[in-house]
Each structure stands twice: as structure tokens, then as C-alpha cells.
Amino acid sequence: MIVEIGSFSLALALALSLAQAVLAGVARMRRSEVLAGAGQGAALGAFACLLIAFAALMYAFVTSDFSVSNVAANSHTAKPLLYRVAGTWGSHEGSMLLWCLALTGCGAAVAGVGRNLPAGLKTLTISVQGVLGILFLAYTVFASNPFVRLAQPPVEGRSLNPLLQDPALAFHPPMLYLGYVGMSVVFSFAVAALIEGRVDAAWARWVRPWTLGAWSALTVGITLGAFWAYYELGWGGWWFWDPVENASFMPWLIATALLHSAIVTEKRGALSGWTVFLALAAFTFSMLGAFLVRSGVLTSVHAFAVDPTRGVLLLAILGVTAGSAFALFAWRAPLLKQGGVFAPISRESALVLNNIFLAAATATVLLGTLYPLMREAATGEAISVGPPFFNLTFTPLMAALAILLPAGPLLAWKRGDLRGVMQRLWVAAVIAVACGLAAFAFISPRKAFSSVGVAMGAWLVIGSLVEIAERTRVFRISIGESWRRLIGLPRGAWGMTLAHLGLGVFVLGACFETGWKQEAAEALPVGGRLNLGAYHLILDDVRGIEGPNYDAERGQLRAFKGDKQICAPAPERRLYPTGGQTTSEVAICTLGISHLYVVLGERRPAEGAPVWLVRAYWNPWALLIFIGPGIMALGGVISLSDRRLRLAAGRKAEAAA
């Protein structure tokens, strides 16, 4: 019964989205407040319906209702409750339902909280959001319905892939989807603004919080995914430049560019055409990501719930929305007003440069991701574009951006003083270079590139601190006065500084981890010893244990530095009988900000006692790789909390004008 309610709600949401698009569209044409209100009501209704549908599917998963085909294929009674709940979005159908939930949620949010929006813009945005809702809901209802019943329900389900039964991954898709779909609002705003023919500071002020929110969610989602790959796959890596990873990374890059260009449009009224273009591109890349991940057209090491036939439909949706949006852009963009002028050395120019680098970097990632497809279509040869390509193309572009980054926030609007900025930054530059040289001189083995990276990370971190010091005028005025200034800094400023600082922290972690990682693998009998740089591990014991839905072998090891025991890792190797799949449960000892990473491999017969393949990695500063993006996302959220203040200021400015 509950499942039928869900199925009905889903269909009703489709009808309401249709009503939302039509009512709001007609309301804009006739300037009718009544119809606009009806459109908003439909948007809220569609969201409510999807909440019910989603809750119904979750109920089916939690109660293990195997008469629903999706539940039978992805759940199991022996699965812990958290993963039965997470199973709701673990499959293709469920994830599309989550996508639609987020999409209608965004539409409802615009209808519900967007009181300060100009009425015309708001109504049009709701209408465009309704059109997106129609497309994705129609796809979900007709091509990927999660509520399809089975004629003969099985007694037991086929279970969720055990690799996905993990707390980080349970929350990875919702965060990622929130980010992807959050961009849909920005997209709708852009389309609405193009139709209205007006892109001004007020529009940019409305776009920025949505972009910030989506960007923060995307940052958290990608980081959770990388963290999951790091400790669940047991390969010791966290980023593989895999198509699925790139699919989530490209919208992030574009959203980052959009965040920066929207500032120029908001503060100075310039770059409006480019900002609109990025706003359209951000959601286009999100849809491209969904298509690449769901269709499986590209060979990926971690694509789940792949279905090529339905991928074509997603491609069609992508083509229709992006095609018509960019056609509209080509038609209407020349009408947009050109904004304020600025000198070649200015904050505006720095932000433009940021956008050029980010756009170029996105283009290389896009090309590298799609090149195998193009090559195969052209010549029939199967090739793969792997990490070497991206290290060669993406990294230098980002390095150039990182060198310029700390100067940007110190430049003044309109006309900046480059010499003044250099005077303020030279200490940071000296310290950064010293850090790089120290890394080159004292860390063995010698790594030139990683040392340069360390200098770069230090430059970013110290540059952010200099920026705060400049704002508070520390050392130049009394400490108490500096403190008051520090407290009084607007949250938006804190957000920016934290995001830049987080990037520096990430770069430091990434360079240390990739540059000075150590690895050792050996087949050990019980009592055997594995040497890893300054550390060594002793395998004390391996015993069988029984989990809720798996059997495992757990190795008990002791890790030593010199003679001193530093931790006792206990990696596991689990066998899930329902899928017949084994997974490795990595043991990670966190020592300061570095990781000792231990994997228990398979048992191998040998003369006498059996041996286990034990692999261990020393990942220096690896924790920073995940903390850095965390700081960036925190910066985004803090900046977002500044929103009301900024909106009030904006309204004041408008009232004065």
C-alpha cells in the first residue's frame, strides 16, 4: 500500500511540475500575481509529493519489501539499518529519485524563501525549474521507476554491493546530488535573466548564495568520495582521474569559477555575460556528470548502477536543456549591459585571470575524459587517458593559478597597486620558498616537483594569513584594536580566507602524500615482520570473525617506530556470502597528520604455515588531503551565513539609488 502511495505521489509530482512550468510561465506573460502564486504552490506541492515518494521507497527498503523490484535487487534482510536506508539511493532508480527530490526541493526553496526577488525573475525561475522537473520526473516515472513490483517476490534480496556499505559512502551521493542539483537553480536563474534581458548586481547577489551552497555540498561530496576510495578500496590512493571522478570534478571547477565571476558582477556590474554563461555551464556539467556516471559509456573503475540504454535518455535531456539554454544565451547575451571599466591591474582582472585558468583547466579535464570516446568513434581504437595526461595538463594550470592566488584578495577594485601588493607579500614568498628548499634538502628521497608543491602550499597558507593580517592591520595598531577588527570582519571575508587557506592545506597534503609515500608488501606468516621506511610491522595473529552480514579474517598487527610500539592496526578481509564478494577493510593509524595504512591481503598456502599478503603504506600528511577541502567547504558555509546581511545591504543600496 505504502509503495503504491509512493508511486502515485511520484506521478502526481510530475503533473505538478507541469502545472508549475505552465502556470508560472503564463503568469509572467500576463503579469498575473494569482497565477504566479499558483505556480509557487505547484512547486511546493511537487516537493511535498517527492518527499512522500522518497519516504515510501525508504520504507520499502527499511522493511525489506522484496516485492519491489528495486529493493529485491539492492537490499537484504541481514544488512544493518543504516545501509538499508542508504540503499534507497544506492541504485540507479533510487538515485534518480533522490535527484528529483533535490530538484523539486530547490524549486520549492525558490518559491518559499525568495521573497526579496523581483517578481518577474522569481516567477520565470520557478517556471524554468518546473521544466527541468518535468524532464527528470518524466525520465524517472517512465524509464527508471523505483516502485515497479515483481510478480513473484523473492524470499531474500540480492543486497547492496558491499563496497557501498560504508558510512562515508552512505552520505556521499546525497551531498553530491545536492551540489549537482543546487546548480539547477543557478541555471534557472540564468535562463530567467536571459529571458528578462537583465543581468545586474541584484541578480548576481541572488545567484551567489545558491552557488555557494551547491559548491559547498559538492566539495563535501567529492571529498567524501575521495576519502571512501582512500580507505575502502585499499589501493592507498585517493584520486585516480577516473571518468566518474572527473564527472564530479568538472562541475566543481565551473562552480568555483562562477563563485568568483559572480563577485565581479555583483560588486562592479561587469562580466555579466560570462557569469551567465558559467551559470548555464555549471548545471550542464552536472547533467553531463550524471550521464557519464549512469550510462557507463566510459570505462570507469568505480561506476555503480550503470545502464547504457537509459543513458541515451539522459543524453537527450542534457541535449535539450543545454542546447536550448545556450541557444537562448547566443540570442540574448548581446543585449546584456556592459558593466564598469577596470584597469589591467585590479581585483577584477585578478578574478578574470582566475576564471581563465579555471576554464582552461576544466577544458583539459573535459577533453581528457571524453577523448577515448572521440578517438574510438573516429578510428575505432580503444585507448585510455590516465593520470599522466592530467598530471601534465591540469597540474601546471592549477600551479600557475596558485602562484597568482594570494595577490588577488590584496588588490583593490578598479585600479590596484601591484607594487604595494608585492611589498605586503614578499615575506610570505620568502617563507614559502624557504619551506620548499627545506623540503628539498631535508626530506629523503629528494623530490624536486613535490618540493615545489610544498612551497606552493605554504605560499597559499601564508598568503591567506597575510590577507587576514592586512585586514586587521596587526602589528601596526594596538593588539586590542586588531582583535576588534578581527571580530568585526564580515563573514564573507572569513569564508574567502578559509577557502583559500583550505586549498593551501590540501596542496600541502597532496604533495607530501604523492611525493614521499612509502609502500611495502610481503607475504607474512604469523610472527612475520614487514619493514616500511622507519617503521616496521609484526603480524601477531589472524583469526576468523563473524559480522552481521559477512565473515572476515582479522589480522592483528603491531606497528613499531624503532623499538617503540606506536599502534596496533587490525585490518580485515571480509567475505559477503550474498554477493560472493570479498572486500578489504583497511586499518589506518593516524600519527599526527600522517597515516600508516595497512591492508590484509589474501591467504596463500606455503610450506608449513599459511602466509598472508600484507601491504602497508606510509602516507605522510595524508590527513590534510581531506581536511583541506573540509576547510574550504566550511568557508563556503560561513560565507553563506553572511547572506542576510549582504541582502539587507543590497536592499539599502537599492533604496538609496
Added chain:
Amino acid sequence: MSWLPKSPKARRRLTLLAAIAPVLGLAVGLTLWGLSDSISYFYTPAQAAEAKPPVGRSIQLGGLVEGGSVVKHSDGRVEFTVADQLATTRIHFSGDLPDLFREGQGIVATGAFRADGDFEAKQVLAKHDERYMPREITKALKEQGEWRGEGAPPPSYQSGAAQQ
């Protein structure tokens, strides 16, 4: 500077161009270099026998793991044979095999051919998803008439069936 255009608009455009051109040039240059240098070709054993990639050149070799061919040494080294319909290649690998590595399963090995004609793998990938078959392998097998559609049991190459 007298050679600059007079109108501020044109000046701004020129500055913008001056900023974009080097970055674009850098990006295009690096991309072309990367695409000529750091892509790796995918072969099945039969295709590799035909194309004869030079010894030491990094390629990807994909196929089905032949039943009964896996030899695991106690020092951690593994040897196994991957096969397509027409040919087989012996692969040597040192390290832990992916959790989904099984006989009859499609895998993709990244590495290079050795002088003796065997393949030394640096990395062996099997998919996370147990119902999955790497796309290149599906395609290559389809072309060789071996593919039996989604969900069919993977072809078995036991007892030298590959040499038929």
C-alpha cells in the same frame, strides 16, 4: 603607449586577449603533448599479437582470466593467463589482486610486454560490480562473436578452448 588603440573598450579587449592567449596556448600545448605522449592503448591478447606494441611501452591488456591458470606464489607474485577467443597472454603481477579478481572474470591489466612475450602488469583492475564486464572487453568479444549478452555466464576457456 601610442600603439595601443585609443578607445578604452578596445584597450580592455586587447588586455583580455593578452591574458587569455598565453593561458589558452599553454593549455592547448600541454593537452596536445599529453595526448600524444601519455595515453595508453587498450588491446585484447589477439589485438596485441597483431599490433605488437614495443617492449616496455605502457598499454592496457584486457581479457577474461582463464580457468585454472592462476598460480599464486607465496612471495606475493601471481601469474595468470588472460584470453580472448583467438589468443592468450601470460600476465605476471606482484601484489594484491583486486577483491573481484576471479577465474572467468573480465579484467584490465596496465603494464608492458616483456622481451620474452609475457606481460608484466603494474596494476590489475576488476570492476567493483560483480555483474560488470569492462566495456572494451565486451566490445572486443562481441566482434569476435563470443558475446552472449548481458547476464549470460562468462565464456569458459578451460582446457585450451582458446586455441580452437
